[in-house]
Amino acid sequence: MNESRGARTMVDGTGHGLHGSIGREVGTGTTVSGSTGYRFERLEPDRPPARPGHIVTVPDHRALDPGDRTYVVTVRLRTVYHFGNIVQKGQATSAGGNFKLQIPSGRVECLFRGSRGSRAVFARTRINDGRWHTVECERGPEGVTLRIDGRTEARAYGWVGTIDNSWPLAIGGKVDCDQVDVGCDYYAGDIDRIDIGTR
16 A cells, blocks of 8 residues: 555565555655554544545455455554444445444444354454554454454454355455435554455
8 A cells, every 4th residue: 555646556576466546635645653554534423425536446256355364454554533444345234244343432343244143352452553563354164353462452252154255356445435314434554554364
């Protein structure tokens, strides 16, 4: 996520060609404390209309679906706010399940919903302190584990089953929302890296 200012394509740094589309309201080429990433400005929660230009999307691909594998989502971010969906694939009622990381009250929540149920874990500590933090959420056969800056914050035991949906990966908010019946939960802050895949 080190594209220059004005970029509208997020280039997949792994070489797998899973490039994304950067919304026109997402700031690129933003440098803070030596790290360059994307800036998502604060929007008033649940105020219409929806602002699809506030998010980044990556088209559906099997590599972005956890399936039945051990799966890890890692995000490096900084924020001073306490609301919003950071990254997700699918939504609460999506066929095939979904996963997401969000930051209610400045505390990261990680959720995986699959064919056998769902598990959510909440960080004990807030990270909306304006410093860079690395958040890692892992779904495996024993459950879901949340780590922040290398330390384990929370665990929820139990296998959630297969997760495989046809939705794009969304960064910075929801794809399907109207700010009336479904809130878009727009994230506010900076993100300089997202890694998603098997372990």
